[in-house]
Amino acid sequence: MSEQVLRYLQTNRNRLLDNLFSFLKIPSISADSNHRQDIEKAADYIVTYLHDIGFDLAEKQPTNNHPLVYAEYNGAGSQAPTVLLYGHYDVQPADPLELWQSEPFQPEIREGRLFARGASDDKGQVFMHFAVFEAFFKTVGKLPLNVKVCMEGEEEIGSENLYEILYAKKEQFAADFAVISDSGMVAKNQPTILYGLKGFTGLEITVTGPDHDLHSGMYGGAIRNPIMALSHILASMKNKEEIVTVEGFYNDVEPLTEEERALMAKAPSEDFAKAAGVDQTVSEKGYTAVEHTMGRPTFEINGMFGGYQGEGTKTIIPSTATAKITCRLVPGQDPENVQQLLEDHIMKTAPAGVRVHVKKEKLSAKAYKVEPNHPLIKKAAEAYSKAFQSETVYVRMGGSIPVVEWIQALYDIPIVLLGFGTPDDRLHSPNESFPLDSFDKGMETLVYYWQAVGHQG
Amino acid sequence: MSEQVLRYLQTNRNRLLDNLFSFLKIPSISADSNHRQDIEKAADYIVTYLHDIGFDLAEKQPTNNHPLVYAEYNGAGSQAPTVLLYGHYDVQPADPLELWQSEPFQPEIREGRLFARGASDDKGQVFMHFAVFEAFFKTVGKLPLNVKVCMEGEEEIGSENLYEILYAKKEQFAADFAVISDSGMVAKNQPTILYGLKGFTGLEITVTGPDHDLHSGMYGGAIRNPIMALSHILASMKNKEEIVTVEGFYNDVEPLTEEERALMAKAPSEDFAKAAGVDQTVSEKGYTAVEHTMGRPTFEINGMFGGYQGEGTKTIIPSTATAKITCRLVPGQDPENVQQLLEDHIMKTAPAGVRVHVKKEKLSAKAYKVEPNHPLIKKAAEAYSKAFQSETVYVRMGGSIPVVEWIQALYDIPIVLLGFGTPDDRLHSPNESFPLDSFDKGMETLVYYWQAVGHQG
Numbered sequence: 028m029s030e031q032v033l034r035y036l037q038t039n040r041n042r043l044l045d046n047l048f049s050f051l052k053i054p055s056i057s058a059d060s061n062h063r064q065d066i067e068k069a070a071d072y073i074v075t076y077l078h079d080i081g082f083d084l085a086e087k088q089p090t091n092n093h094p095l096v097y098a099e100y101n102g103a104g105s106q107a108p109t110v111l112l113y114g115h116y117d118v119q120p121a122d123p124l125e126l127w128q129s130e131p132f133q134p135e136i137r138e139g140r141l142f143a144r145g146a147s148d149d150k151g152q153v154f155m156h157f158a159v160f161e162a163f164f165k166t167v168g169k170l171p172l173n174v175k176v177c178m179e180g181e182e183e184i185g186s187e188n189l190y191e192i193l194y195a196k197k198e199q200f201a202a203d204f205a206v207i208s209d210s211g212m213v214a215k216n217q218p219t220i221l222y223g224l225k226g227f228t229g230l231e232i233t234v235t236g237p238d239h240d241l242h243s244g245m246y247g248g249a250i251r252n253p254i255m256a257l258s259h260i261l262a263s264m265k266n267k268e269e270i271v272t273v274e275g276f277y278n279d280v281e282p283l284t285e286e287e288r289a290l291m292a293k294a295p296s297e298d299f300a301k302a303a304g305v306d307q308t309v310s311e312k313g314y315t316a317v318e319h320t321m322g323r324p325t326f327e328i329n330g331m332f333g334g335y336q337g338e339g340t341k342t343i344i345p346s347t348a349t350a351k352i353t354c355r356l357v358p359g360q361d362p363e364n365v366q367q368l369l370e371d372h373i374m375k376t377a378p379a380g381v382r383v384h385v386k387k388e389k390l391s392a393k394a395y396k397v398e399p400n401h402p403l404i405k406k407a408a409e410a411y412s413k414a415f416q417s418e419t420v421y422v423r424m425g426g427s428i429p430v431v432e433w434i435q436a437l438y439d440i441p442i443v444l445l446g447f448g449t450p451d452d453r454l455h456s457p458n459e460s461f462p463l464d465s466f467d468k469g470m471e472t473l474v475y476y477w478q479a480v481g482h483q484g
Numbered sequence: 485m486s487e488q489v490l491r492y493l494q495t496n497r498n499r500l501l502d503n504l505f506s507f508l509k510i511p512s513i514s515a516d517s518n519h520r521q522d523i524e525k526a527a528d529y530i531v532t533y534l535h536d537i538g539f540d541l542a543e544k545q546p547t548n549n550h551p552l553v554y555a556e557y558n559g560a561g562s563q564a565p566t567v568l569l570y571g572h573y574d575v576q577p578a579d580p581l582e583l584w585q586s587e588p589f590q591p592e593i594r595e596g597r598l599f600a601r602g603a604s605d606d607k608g609q610v611f612m613h614f615a616v617f618e619a620f621f622k623t624v625g626k627l628p629l630n631v632k633v634c635m636e637g638e639e640e641i642g643s644e645n646l647y648e649i650l651y652a653k654k655e656q657f658a659a660d661f662a663v664i665s666d667s668g669m670v671a672k673n674q675p676t677i678l679y680g681l682k683g684f685t686g687l688e689i690t691v692t693g694p695d696h697d698l699h700s701g702m703y704g705g706a707i708r709n710p711i712m713a714l715s716h717i718l719a720s721m722k723n724k725e726e727i728v729t730v731e732g733f734y735n736d737v738e739p740l741t742e743e744e745r746a747l748m749a750k751a752p753s754e755d756f757a758k759a760a761g762v763d764q765t766v767s768e769k770g771y772t773a774v775e776h777t778m779g780r781p782t783f784e785i786n787g788m789f790g791g792y793q794g795e796g797t798k799t800i801i802p803s804t805a806t807a808k809i810t811c812r813l814v815p816g817q818d819p820e821n822v823q824q825l826l827e828d829h830i831m832k833t834a835p836a837g838v839r840v841h842v843k844k845e846k847l848s849a850k851a852y853k854v855e856p857n858h859p860l861i862k863k864a865a866e867a868y869s870k871a872f873q874s875e876t877v878y879v880r881m882g883g884s885i886p887v888v889e890w891i892q893a894l895y896d897i898p899i900v901l902l903g904f905g906t907p908d909d910r911l912h913s914p915n916e917s918f919p920l921d922s923f924d925k926g927m928e929t930l931v932y933y934w935q936a937v938g939h940q941g
Contacts, residue, residue: 058796119798126696184796211702225701229797238761239583239913243784244682244883245668247812248726248776249756249765254785254807255722262719265712267835269705299706304695308706309837319705327700328711329800334787335808339515339641340686340845341576342810342884343786343912350711351792353799355704378724380766388797426701455800456696 032474035162040467043161044141046076047154050116051134051143055150057093057117057184066093066180069116069150073178074098076157081164082176088196090188093117093180097199100160100174107481109173111202111440113430114153114209115182118145119455126457139463146461147452152208153178155447155466159473171481175202179430182209185390190433197437204403204480205434208469210446213294213422216464218411218472220404221444223396223423224431225324226356228366229388232257232373233349236381240334241344250344251380254333257348260376260383261328264352264369268312269319271326271354273372281359283314283322287423291317294420302450321423324365325355353388355425362391392429395442403441403480410475411445414468445476489931492619497924500618501598503533504611507573508591508600514550514574514641523550523637526573526607530635531555533614538621539633545653547645550574550637554656557617557631564938566630568659568897570887571610571666572639575602576912583914596920603918604909609665610635612904612923616930628938632659636887639666642847647890654894661860661937662891665926667903670751670879673921675868675929677861678901680853680880681888682781683813685823686845689714689830690806693838697791697800707801708837711790714805717833717840718785721809721826725769726776728783728811730829738816740771740779744880748774751877759907778880781822782812810845812882819848849886852899860898860937867932868902871925902933 036043055069056062070087077085077098085098096116121131121144129135134143141151156176163170177200179189193200212219236253237246265271283291292315299308299316310319319325333348335341354365370385377383397404399421408419431442447469453459493500512526513519527544534542534555542555553573578588578601586592591600598608613633620627634657636646650657669676693710694703722728740748749772756765756773767776776782790805792798811822827842834840854861856878865876888899904926910916 058794120794227799229799236760236762239910239915241760241913242883242911243782243786243810244812244881245907245911246756246760246777247782247784247882248767248771248778248780249773250760250762251726251766252784254788255718258715258718258785258788259724261712261715267716269708299703303693303698303703303707305693305707305837306839307837309708309835310705314705316706320703321705323705325700325704327704327709327799327801328715328791329700329798330791330793330802331711331715331805332789332793334785336787336789336806337515337577340808340810340847341786341912342684342686342784344784345787348788349793351797353700353797355701378766380762380764382763390797424701425704426699450702453696454699454702455798456698458696 029474029478031166032162033471035166036158036470043158047151048134050150050154051145052132054132055117055180056120057181058120066117070094070096070180073116077176080161088192090192092188095180095189095192096176096178098176100170102169103171103173103481107172108203109175111175111177111200111205112156113177113205113207115149115179116153117180117183118150119183123457128458136463140460141463142458142460144459146459147448148454148459149182149209151461151466152447155470156208156473159470171477175200186429189430193433193437201438202440204441204443206443206445207428207431208445208447209428210424210426210444211448211450211452212446213420215449215462216415216417216468218408218415218417218419220399220408220419220421221424221446222399222421224394225425225427226360226362226392226394227353227427227429228356228362228391229353230366230369231349231351231386232260233347233384234381235347237344237346240346243342243344246344251378252344253381254345254348256378256381257333257350259378260373261350263376264372265326269309270312271324273368275368276365279359279361280324280357283318287322288318290421291321294422320425322357324357324360325425326352328352355427356394358394358396360394362393366391390429392427392432395431395435397442401441403443406479407443407445407476410472410479413475414471486931486935488623489619490928492623493615493927500615504608505591507607507611508602509589511589512574512637513577514638515577523574527551527553527637530573534633537618545649547649549645552637552646552649553633553635555633557627559626560628560630560938564629565660566632568632568634568657568662568891569613570634570662570664572606572636573610574637574640575607576640580914585915593920597917598920598923599915599917601916603916604905605911605916606639606666608918608923609904612927612930613665616927628934632657643886646887650890650894658895659897661898661900663900663902664885664888665902665904666885667881667883667901668905668907668909669903670877672906672919673872673874673925675865675872675874675876677856677865677876677878678881678903679856679861679878681851682882682884683817683819683849683851684810684884684886685813685819685848686810687823687826688806688808688843689717690804690841691838692804694801694803697803700799700801703801708835709801710838711802711805713835713838714790714807716835717830718807720833721829722783726766727768728781730825732825733822736816736818737781737814740775744779745775747878748778751879777882779814781814781817782882783809785809812884813851815851815853817851819850823848847886849884849889852888852892854899858898860900863936864900864902864933867929867936870932871928
């Protein structure tokens with residue numbers, strides 16, 4: 028059966044890529060309200076696509092912000108399992124635009140890669156599922172299993188309404204297992220099963236000194252500089268050995284076992300330094316970069332600003348300084364608890380003469396880990412290996428996907444993270460891209476996987 | 485003689501204010517090349533004004549950037565002294581515009597203050613001289629002394645071409661003494677002689693980590709965060725007791741004598757905390773805020789930026805982070821030497837995994853101190869006291885006026901800093917203003933002073 032499905036994908040490759048191009052051309056930037064219409068357009072694109080290829084139902088479900096696309100196929104019968112397929116059709120902003128080699132919303136193929144915002148995160152990966160479903164419908168006339176599609180338009184702005192809608196419509200979204208394709212492989216063409224994800228918490232610190240920018244000559248020596256105050260606070264939170272120095276931060280961290288460290292040492296890891304263009308990696312003292320990214324919590328300042336940013340000098344003591352911080356958490360850590368520890372540390376560290384305000388990020392997620400030996404995981408690994416002609420590796424990764432935690436909390440079903448991105452995809456950055464190898468072999472993997480789990484069901 | 489001159493100023497007050505309004509309405513922002521025409525317009529305004537009231541010569545002198553206005557009056561005869569009068573007609577940028585209560589370039593009088601960008605720094609103070617000269621010409625027909633006017637259009641961008649032009653035209657600008665009105669009084673209506681100014685040096689630090697913004701989930705734990713690296717560098721440069729911790733920074737500092745500390749304790753000082761809107765002042769351990777601002781070197785971060793600055797979160801490890809630093813120096817300190825100490829410290833402190841680049845600010849100045857008992861200073865104090873009906877105090881201030889150092893270096897003549905600004909003027913900030921009291925009594929002071937030094941000469 029898989030032969031004709033795969034042949035369909037090969038024969039129709041150019042047309043399918045054209046369809047993906049149309050999808051990528053829609054600048055569905057969820058963070059920018061100017062793109063509200065594009066968000067609708069991208070959602071409509073999915074509804075029409077799934078409806079046209081043969082889904083029983085495909086609709087936009089309104090939320091408080093951007094719509095969620097829900098679709099349903101029940102033609103595999105009550106004996107077949109039902110999968111809940113999650114992805115997102117919104118993308119990150121494309122700025123800084125001047126750093127893109129081709130237009131972010133004019134997809135272009137160069138050197139075996141498809142360049143566009145969303146090519147890897149997540150429209151490209153989402154579209155592969157649609158193409159595979161199309162191939163099944165057009166050849167064998169049906170899908171090997173029942174499918175519920177949940178495509179979100181708010182992933183890049185924190186999935187603010189997703190939990191609420193999953194909770195409210197718990198029965199509608201109920202399934203036997205879930206598949207999420209919003210992640211990557213440890214290296215190009217290296218089949219990778221992600222069995223763990225990090226949790227997430229964040230906050231914003233604003234330090235306010237004088238109520239207006241002051242002349243540094245008139246007031247310098249009398250007034251606390253808020254940027255310096257913020258620098259002192261930040262510098263006190265992580266040391267130069269990359270150890271987070273916030274009291275209690277590591278208290279509940281589930282330690283890495285020797286077995287896991289061995290597994291991590293074996294997993295082919297990307298060359299972080301080369302991919303990032305730095306002369307060396309740095310990681311928490313006592314841990315390798317791979318161990319730190321996969322299995323230890325991290326603390327990052329994502330942005331900071333205060334005072335004069337123009338050319339030359341402006342001799343002021345600025346009024347305010349702000350820093351945005353996010354942490355990636357590992358199993359054992361509670362996001363709200365960590366957030367509170369951070370706030371306590373900040374308030375305790377704040378020097379006299381300035382006011383410090385902490386704005387807690389509402390979105391948070393616990394880390395996730397699944398049993399690598401579960402049959403649904405094993406079958407995914409087999410499909411992967413068959414398509415990519417290479418042994419599948421098992422890894423944990425530093426990213427956070429809140430929906431994983433929510434699906435687990437609401438349904439307690441196995442979640443299979445089937446991702447085809449690569450370390451060079453430049454997610455969230457200029458020149459995002461996706462390898463055509465991942466596109467082709469990824470679709471092949473999906474064909475094998477649906478057949479394997481469908482037959483069994 | 486002074487009676488009729490003062491009467492002229494009173495009678496013509498509204499017209500003179502109107503003239504000042506016209507001058508202030510020209511947005512002569514030197515830092516913004518979009519305002520190049522306005523710079524020319526402001527320079528032309530001065531040329532026309534001085535020419536029309538009776539100067540022998542008034543002209544724009546071209547520089548590599550914005551023109552300098554030079555004017556000459558020689559009618560007081562060879563027995564009278566010649567003063568070199570310095571000021572600047574350029575202004576700081578007005579942003580952030582939304583914080584202005586009235587338009588920055590639409591002058592408005594509210595509660596005894598004239599609000600406009602440049603009202604105090606320095607157009608308002610410059611114009612007072614023009615009005616006083618006009619009053620002398622229109623009443624007694626001549627000025628009590630010979631005058632050379634040097635009005636710069638680049639003060640707010642570092643006076644880049646001034647030294648060169650003073651050096652090249654040394655004879656043309658030569659005078660017996662210099663008067664500069666680009667400073668302030670320690671309190672409103674408190675006659676103040678500034679007998680010392682701070683020097684100045686600055687630099688910009690750019691920390692570069694990855695060559696593009698990275699996904700914090702994929703790379704967090706392997707890559708040094710440039711904002712954190714910069715925070716560590718900055719926090720290592722000044723401690724929470726406001727002591728600069730850069731090795732050698734205080735080596736050549738001329739210590740404050742007990743006499744000077746007593747003088748500083750006596751000088752009526754503004755309420756720094758109230759003026760700045762903070763709950764308390766902070767100053768170098770062992771020194772009061774007044775001592776620190778007047779007589780100890782300072783270190784300020786004027787601006788800092790890196791990574792994401794928009795709303796909400798963007799989970800990146802940013803590619804770069806930048807900080808702008810300036811120091812105010814006291815007698816004894818060499819600007820280039822201090823700059824080098826700062827750079828050495830920064831390079832020594834930079835952690836592995838990032839590249840650090842230091843851009844040294846070209847503009848610098850040594851601190852300045854003049855003998856408070858010089859006759860030209862004493863006469864200024866007397867004129868001041870007579871106009872303001874209050875005893876004159878002698879202070880040093882934290883500001884830096886590079887031209888003071890250059891005039892001293894080129895001519896070795898006494899420099900009298902006759903300033904009428906007040907601590908509430910909000911220089912370089914939104915809602916800059918200048919008290920009408922300073923305008924009226926300041927002009928009166930100038931009338932007394934020119935007569936006193938003219939008679940003597």
